[in-house]
Amino acid sequence: MDPHLLRTYVSVARLASFSEAARELGYTQSAVSQHIAALESDLGLPLLSRRPVAPTPAGRRLLEHAGALLLRLDAARADLGRFAAAPRATLSVAASPLALHPRTLAALPATGVTLRGLPRERVPEAVATGEADAGLVDGIAAPSDPLRLPDVAPLTATGVAEEPLAVVLPAGHPLAGRTGLRLDDLVDARWLDAPAAGVPLGQLRAVHAGPAGRGFRTALRYEGTDTRTLVALAAAGHGLALLPLPLAAGVPDATAVPLVAPRLVHRVELLLPGSGGGEAGERGEPAGPADEFARRLKS
Structure with missing residues (x-):
């Protein structure tokens, strides 16, 4: 599961809008749609209904995991970065x-x-x-x-x-x-x-x-x-x-x-x-x- 696609999915689900998520993430709306389609294809399940934009039952279950998964990835990146960081003043x-x-x-x-x-x-x-x-x-x-x-x-x-x-x-x-x-x-x-x-x-x-x-x-x-x-x-x-x-x-x-x-x-x-x-x-x-x-x- 690509974490970039997962972050996009979390933003769309939270904002209930592809266009708002695109503005927040700095992507085009087309790129956001492609991210969601790629994640749904990877998992073999529909994650969002389109009109209105809302998580499906499978999408709601994914949201239960997404926060902890993305937090762990951010924490790992920060933890490894400390080994190369110069002492702070x-x-x-x-x-x-x-x-x-x-x-x-x-x-x-x-x-x-x-x-x-x-x-x-x-x-x-x-x-x-x-x-x-x-x-x-x-x-x-x-x-x-x-x-x-x-x-x-x-x-x-x-x-x-x-x-x-x-x-x-x-x-x-x-x-x-x-x-x-x-x-x-x-x-x-x-x-x-x-x-x-x-x-x-x-x-x-x-x-x-x-x-x-x-x-x-x-x-x-x-x-x-x-x-x-x-x-x-x-x-x-x-x-x-x-x-x-x-x-x-x-x-x-x-x-x-x-x-x-x-x-x-x-x-x-x-x-x-x-x-x-x-x-x-x-x-x-x-x-x-x-x-x-x-x-x-x-x-």
């Missing part, structure tokens, strides 16, 4: 919002840094494909356990920070006086769904031992990245939120009660290209500012 770091911990920020070089905020799931992809020299990603896990990251390419993940978690609720909430809270007692509560600014509800459902998909109802969805806004929403009674304890504590009109069960922590990991072992140059790891950033975080 600047540093590009991709980070999920809650991964910007005081320890990680203090380790950044004083100059020549580009810091890009990305959704958690995009950080490994950015490092794998060379969009970023290093990544900082966060999530919840049992103490000392690694995060479960998508298998996009060989990456080295190193834990650089772990903090307790706390439930944020209004100061006058009936549970505000507790010394600790159990997740089991909060299944039926109303929650703030804030995928970037807090711990996503999907992660709570994943670690909860109850029936799959049960509980943790969304009262309000916040799509921003400002943790202070999330805490203010919790303080105003719009729903509960789960945050690292240092971020949740000391906010007026809000109370942060430590989560005591299950035993979970907020974990931040440093992501670097390569699977570890050997010298940095041997495995294509970044040198220069990225290497220094990694050493400061690991020390």
Whole structure:
């Protein structure tokens, strides 16, 4: 399966238009049509209906594979390219919002840094494909356990920070006086769904031992990245939120009660290209500012 043809197919299916895909890819519409015809001939199946332009059942199934296949190819090209690349004088770091911990920020070089905020799931992809020299990603896990990251390419993940978690609720909430809270007692509560600014509800459902998909109802969805806004929403009674304890504590009109069960922590990991072992140059790891950033975080 020719990856060039596959990329063309993904663009046409996403845009539902041969002409729009041609403009996006810089091809003629005739070339796009030829790419789709060649891919359908290779697979022996129709992939797109023409009027309207939409994937066939076989085409929809191909789309389920296409993203991972193309990402792996991009990651392989970037990984091999690092062996020939000269050491860089600047540093590009991709980070999920809650991964910007005081320890990680203090380790950044004083100059020549580009810091890009990305959704958690995009950080490994950015490092794998060379969009970023290093990544900082966060999530919840049992103490000392690694995060479960998508298998996009060989990456080295190193834990650089772990903090307790706390439930944020209004100061006058009936549970505000507790010394600790159990997740089991909060299944039926109303929650703030804030995928970037807090711990996503999907992660709570994943670690909860109850029936799959049960509980943790969304009262309000916040799509921003400002943790202070999330805490203010919790303080105003719009729903509960789960945050690292240092971020949740000391906010007026809000109370942060430590989560005591299950035993979970907020974990931040440093992501670097390569699977570890050997010298940095041997495995294509970044040198220069990225290497220094990694050493400061690991020390």
